[in-house]
Amino acid sequence: MTGSKTKIFGVLGHPIGHSLSPVMHKAFFKEKKINADYFAFDVDEKNLGDAIHGADALKFCGLNVTIPHKISVIKYMDEISEEARLINAVNTIKFDYVKDLIIGYNTDGIGAINAIEKNLNDGLKGKKIFILGAGGAARAIIFSALSNNAEISIYNRTVEKAILIGNDVKEKLNKYLKVVHLKNLKDELKDNDIIINATSVGMFPNADECPINEYCIPKGKVVMDIVYNPIETKFLESAKKRNCMTINGVDMLVEQGAEALKIWLNMEPEEYLINIMKKSIIKKLKNKPKN
Ligand SMILES: NC(=O)c1ccc[n+]([C@@H]2O[C@H](COP(=O)([O-])OP(=O)(O)OC[C@H]3O[C@@H](n4cnc5c(N)ncnc54)[C@H](OP(=O)(O)O)[C@@H]3O)[C@@H](O)[C@H]2O)c1
Numbered sequence: 001m002t003g004s005k006t007k008i009f010g011v012l013g014h015p016i017g018h019s020l021s022p023v024m025h026k027a028f029f030k031e032k033k034i035n036a037d038y039f040a041f042d043v044d045e046k047n048l049g050d051a052i053h054g055a056d057a058l059k060f061c062g063l064n065v066t067i068p069h070k071i072s073v074i075k076y077m078d079e080i081s082e083e084a085r086l087i088n089a090v091n092t093i094k095f096d097y098v099k100d101l102i103i104g105y106n107t108d109g110i111g112a113i114n115a116i117e118k119n120l121n122d123g124l125k126g127k128k129i130f131i132l133g134a135g136g137a138a139r140a141i142i143f144s145a146l147s148n149n150a151e152i153s154i155y156n157r158t159v160e161k162a163i164l165i166g167n168d169v170k171e172k173l174n175k176y177l178k179v180v181h182l183k184n185l186k187d188e189l190k191d192n193d194i195i196i197n198a199t200s201v202g203m204f205p206n207a208d209e210c211p212i213n214e215y216c217i218p219k220g221k222v223v224m225d226i227v228y229n230p231i232e233t234k235f236l237e238s239a240k241k242r243n244c245m246t247i248n249g250v251d252m253l254v255e256q257g258a259e260a261l262k263i264w265l266n267m268e269p270e271e272y273l274i275n276i277m278k279k280s281i282i283k284k285l286k287n288k289p290k291n
Pocket of ligand 1: 067108111132133134135136137138156157158161198199200201203226227228249250252253254256
């Protein structure tokens with residue numbers, strides 16, 4: 001039961017009602033018998049600084065940050081990690097009460113990389129990855145994958161956003177991002193090992209949408225969707241029909257959560273705990289109301 005000694009964690013976002021973070025973190029604390037609790041907080045942009053400094057004053061142990069605050073939260077940090085600097089977004093905050101610092105991290109990119117590596121039982125070095133999308137999540141995956149020596153191509157509906165990421169990658173990592181245009185999409189996809197949907201296309205309630213036509217998906221590749229609701233998106237359904245190996249968005253969600261726990265608790269969550277977190281999310285998604 002939550003009491004005065006309970007370690008408090010939470011997630012800040014707006015809206016926040018559908019966040020699955022409390023479910024998986026509570027499952028972890030329960031299994032590990034850690035006296036901790038995790039809450040979802042709906043915070044408006046204008047109150048973001050107060051919310052963070054309030055959590056600091058109340059001796060919260062850690063926070064996650066989600067849409068739309070991942071970039072604007074940076075200005076309230078005393079320090080940010082190298083990943084957060086490269087990605088230019090923070091999704092995890094640690095309150096260091098010894099050094100009196102609020103430190104921002106980004107675990108989205110490493111979460112995606114861990115999900116891929118665990119499914120493939122292999123590293124990303126030299127792998128060719130095609131990213132669909134150029135939003136915040138795409139950006140996190142691109143910087144982390146390039147740091148793991150993968151080669152990346154990108155296609156986005158708004159090509160200018162893909163070009164901007166390409167410029168940033170060149171400036172910060174001195175690496176090259178191949179920006180693909182719609183007319184070359186089908187041909188360019190063939191030349192890759194892993195294809196990742198990092199757009200929000202196919203996300204509930206628009207679950208019948210697919211980011212690309214089924215016949216553009218090359219046969220026999222690894223296909224990942226970072227959308228986790230529904231668990232099996234139309235994109236993954238189509239990829240299976242093309243004999244691709246698929247990785248769903250729940251894996252990334254759980255891995256980025258496990259990385260946050262590592263930062264907060266200075267411990268590596270064992271695989272069985274990661275599986276318990278994953279099961280808690282799958283159970284929640286399968287039991288969700290259908291509207
Ligand atoms: N599994 C996980 O752990 C995890 C973590 C983070 C995010 N996600 C999921 O990843 C998705 C993207 O998140 P985000 O934070 O990157 O969002 P975001 O910054 O808003 O980016 C959205 C991306 O989707 C594209 N897009 C949206 N609607 C589209 C449409 N109708 N047709 C083509 N492209 C479209 C956008 O293209 P334009 O640039 O052309 O608008 C942009 O590239 C969300 O569904 C989110 O829930 C999952």
